[in-house]
Amino acid sequence: LAAHPGSENAILLFKGGVASLRNDTDHEPLFRQESNFAYLFGVFEPDCLATIEMSTGRTTLFVPKLPAEYATWMGAIHPPE
Numbered sequence: 001l002a003a004h005p006g007s008e009n010a011i012l013l014f015k016g017g018v019a020s021l022r023n024d025t026d027h028e029p030l031f032r033q034e035s036n037f038a039y040l041f042g043v044f045e046p047d048c049l050a051t052i053e054m055s056t057g058r059t060t061l062f063v064p065k066l067p068a069e070y071a072t073w074m075g076a077i078h079p080p081e
Helices: 035-041 070-074
Strands: 012-013 050-052 061-062
Touching: 012 035, 035 050, 035 061
Parallel strands: none
Antiparallel strands: 012 050, 050 061
C-alpha cells in the first residue's frame, strides 16, 4: 500500500470468523477465529470486524451486541474489554 499515492490515508477493514449455527440440535460447532484476525487483534469471539487506519496505526474493533437471551443458552456475555 505504501507505493500507492494517497494510501497513507487508507483504512483497512478486517472481518473475523463467523459463527456457524445448526438447526434442530443442542450442539453448535466449535468456533475457531480466523488466524490473521486473532493475531492482529487478539480477539477470539465470533462475528467481529476491525479497522486499521494507515496514517496513525489506530485500530478499532466492532463487536456485535448480543441480546440478553444469549446468556441463557450460551453462557455469560463478556464485556468488550
